[in-house]
Amino acid sequence: MAGEKFTLYFYPMSYYSQKALHTLFEKGVSFKRYYVDIQNGAQNETWYLKINPKGLVPVLQDGNKYISESEDIIDYLDKEITSGPRLVPDPATPYGQEVARWRKLLHDVRVDVITYGTINNPELSATGLKMPWILRMSKDTNHKRLADTFAKNKDIAVKNPEFKKELEAKNQRVMTFLETTFNKETVSALLDGLEETFNLVEAQLKISRSHSQDDNTDVWLMGPEFTAPDIIMTTLLNRLDVLGLEERYTSPNKRRLIYDYHQRLLQRPAVKATLKETKLIIWIKLKGKILNAIPYVVVLLAIGAAGWGIYGNYLRK
Numbered sequence: 174m175a176g177e178k179f180t181l182y183f184y185p186m187s188y189y190s191q192k193a194l195h196t197l198f199e200k201g202v203s204f205k206r207y208y209v210d211i212q213n214g215a216q217n218e219t220w221y222l223k224i225n226p227k228g229l230v231p232v233l234q235d236g237n238k239y240i241s242e243s244e245d246i247i248d249y250l251d252k253e254i255t256s257g258p259r260l261v262p263d264p265a266t267p268y269g270q271e272v273a274r275w276r277k278l279l280h281d282v283r284v285d286v287i288t289y290g291t292i293n294n295p296e297l298s299a300t301g302l303k304m305p306w307i308l309r310m311s312k313d314t315n316h317k318r319l320a321d322t323f324a325k326n327k328d329i330a331v332k333n334p335e336f337k338k339e340l341e342a343k344n345q346r347v348m349t350f351l352e353t354t355f356n357k358e359t360v361s362a363l364l365d366g367l368e369e370t371f372n373l374v375e376a377q378l379k380i381s382r383s384h385s386q387d388d389n390t391d392v393w394l395m396g397p398e399f400t401a402p403d404i405i406m407t408t409l410l411n412r413l414d415v416l417g418l419e420e421r422y423t424s425p426n427k428r429r430l431i432y433d434y435h436q437r438l439l440q441r442p443a444v445k446a447t448l449k450e451t452k453l454i455i456w457i458k459l460k461g462k463i464l465n466a467i468p469y470v471v472v473l474l475a476i477g478a479a480g481w482g483i484y485g486n487y488l489r490k
């Protein structure tokens with residue numbers, strides 16, 4: 174659409190992209206979308222490395238400014254856009270400091286390892302993965318995809334020495350990441366550690382609820398205001414759901430307040446819009462597959478037509 178101030182470079186299934194998307198929807202701003210297919214290495218192409226040398230999504234573009242890091246995107250949008258909830262209260266106030274503390278605590282959860290670790294060790298998922306089939310996320314495909322990315326990055330680094338340092342560092346990270354996510358004990362330990370984080374969240378919701386005058390009003394993590402830690406919690410809860418881990422962490426018998434909180438989050442229009450957007454991945458992937466198949470279909474049709482012509486000539490003889 175013409176006239177939009179912001180462009181979001183993102184991948185719909187990416188956790189950090191979902192945080193940025195959710196923020197844009199909470200703020201009620203329209204924006205241009207640019208899909209960066211991180212499963213096929215688009216994040217390491219030179220045009221993208223120019224806007225984010227780390228080769229990670231999301232990136233928010235505002236004119237000639239590019240903001241990477243999902244937490245910085247939240248800060249930026251909250252400063253720029255006055256509509257929607259105030260996500261980042263004044264850090265000079267005790268309330269603002271408490272919000273900042275919760276943001277850090279939740280941002281530090283190693284969701285990347287939890288995600289790939291659960292996919293690579295599916296027995297860790299309590300109720301089974303709910304990944305869209307078209308993403309083909311399995312131990313084998315992940316292994317192959319990361320090995321391909323590794324080789325592609327080496328090639329890009331040779332041809333573009335200005336990105337060599339970044340790409341070499343990235344390949345090192347990819348290697349370590351791969352090893353970590355295949356190590357069931359490490360992933361299990363992280364999942365156990367997450368129990369403690371969720372105990373803290375449950376306790377915090379209890380505090381927020383106890384300060385509320387009325388049982389029927391919506392209470393978020395920090396109280397009556399919806400703030401940045403709620404954006405992270407929404408994304409985390411939705412990710413656990415996709416990984417089939419929601420029962421382990423948020424069953425109503427175990428953590429009633431988190432369960433209720435999640436149900437309330439799911440009613441927010443911005444959350445509904447984010448989830449709808451992430452489901453578009455199926456169409457984006459399908460479109461990619463159809464476009465990739467076109468040259469083969471054309472060749473097959475050409476062969477068919479030529480064969481038909483030869484056969485016609487043979488019959489006429």
Ligand SMILES: N[C@@H](CCC(=O)N[C@@H](CS)C(=O)NCC(=O)O)C(=O)O
Nearest residue numbers: 187188189211229230231242243244
């Ligand atoms: N700290 C960054 C993390 C971004 C990140 O790790 N993005 C992942 C997708 S969820 C990515 O782009 N991965 C592609 C790659 O590692 O090549 C943030 O908060 O935005």
